[in-house]
Amino acid sequence: MEAYFQLAFPDTQMMTVVVDEDFMLSIEAVEHILKYNFFDKSLLAAALTHSSLNDSPSYQRLEFVGDAALGLAFANFVYITYPDLDQGRLSLLRASNISTEKLARVAVRNGLFHFVRHNAPSLDAKVNEFSLAIKEEEESYENLAYGGKVKAPKILADIVEAIAAAIYVDVKFDLKFMWEVFSPLLEPIVTLENLKQQPVTMLYELCQKQGKNVDIKHWRRGENNITNVFVDGKLLASACSEQKETSKLIASKAALDKLLMSESMLIKAEGSCELLNGVEELTVAKQKLIEFCGKKHWSKPTYRVENQEGPSHDRKYICMVEIETSDCTYKTTGKVKPKVKEAENSAASMMLYNLKDTKFAA
Known part of the structure; x- marks a missing residue:
């Protein structure tokens, strides 16, 4: 009918x-x-x-x-x-x-x-x-x-x-x-x-109260929008999605969860990272990062000089390390070092400690 x-x-x-x-x-x-x-x-x-x-x-x-x-x-x-x-x-x-x-x-x-x-x-x-x-x-x-x-x-x-x-x-x-x-x-x-409880807003408000600096960076890879959230220069979370706002939301939520989980853990991690800023960092950090990526079946880390400071006779370097996975790209920078190899190793150390609290640590 x-x-x-x-x-x-x-x-x-x-x-x-x-x-x-x-x-x-x-x-x-x-x-x-x-x-x-x-x-x-x-x-x-x-x-x-x-x-x-x-x-x-x-x-x-x-x-x-x-x-x-x-x-x-x-x-x-x-x-x-x-x-x-x-x-x-x-x-x-x-x-x-x-x-x-x-x-x-x-x-x-x-x-x-x-x-x-x-x-x-x-x-x-x-x-x-x-x-x-x-x-x-x-x-x-x-x-x-x-x-x-x-x-x-x-x-x-x-x-x-x-x-x-x-x-x-x-x-x-x-x-x-x-x-x-x-x-x-x-x-x-x-x-x-x-609205005040949205992750992006909460992340900025929490970091402002703690005196921390938030830097959210976006870029495209193919059809995906990738977002990295840095807090005081440290890569805290990364996410990717076809939509820029979606990747920003997910990455901000992950970063916020990590900050709220335990500030003492962050302090401890930063302290541990300082311990590897000496001679040991030069010999093990880059190799350990290669081994870590190998276990996850990721591509090998790539390095580049992100910044140079000082006159030519006293040049210092900051390097960035980048790791591409099937889902996302992770980037982080190390500390200022007098040699490029040391700067690369510093970046590798920071990446190891940034990744150790993520889902990829297991």
Whole structure:
């Protein structure tokens, strides 16, 4: 049994949406999730139809409207909720709540993809991979609004924006009414208090209190964005992801965890490193690092002079060591030394102590 809805587009002829019995059940299920019954069910039918299905209007036009309507509705919400908040933090709150990553998680949490009509089998695998990744990350992270290890498929955020637009049009473009219906879907909403607990913010605040300097460096390798977090010149954590913000978040979280775990361990590690700054460092550090990389089946460390100091007759050197793995690239620098070989060995020593507390130490 099929039903026929008439969906009007202002700049085109009236289009017919064919809805079979199964899809009608999907529409009713989404209405139940929203706790809202559409006056014009063709709007929701279009919002749940992917462009790969050629015989019905897709969600593309609605997604365009939903992106703008949702952005304005949330801007109104935070503007009223936080009357004294500056523009920068208002923007952060909006980005945290209606980013592609956050909206994709809204779609997964509410099972919305299950109700979407499409003719693109590859989407199922991508959404399933993302859904499994969310289950894993939610065990470790709370309120991960900026993304995780698996990039969110854009279709998930598009669905949410299209549904928001469908409500917006159905309530005659009443933005306040639309927000009242749609906002429960966004729960839990990232608040100012939650935002302060984001790893990047917490890392900077903790290091500021401890008088430490944080340096977060990014670069690209192929399709991956790689982030290294240095605290007082020491490589504390590294991460890579297709998305720059994701790699930054994961690396910052790892660095923060290490700092919070035990400051006494960091002090002890720094003290131990000082003990290897003498003659022993010259004979064992580089060789030990080669052996370490060999056990992990990594490429051999490479060295380069990062900086030179002093006049030509009293030149001193700082060297950087770099290790490439199948997932990431690790870099760190050593201390100032009078010879290049000593500077390389100092860098090797720092790398060994930076790596010994990571997951690769075992």
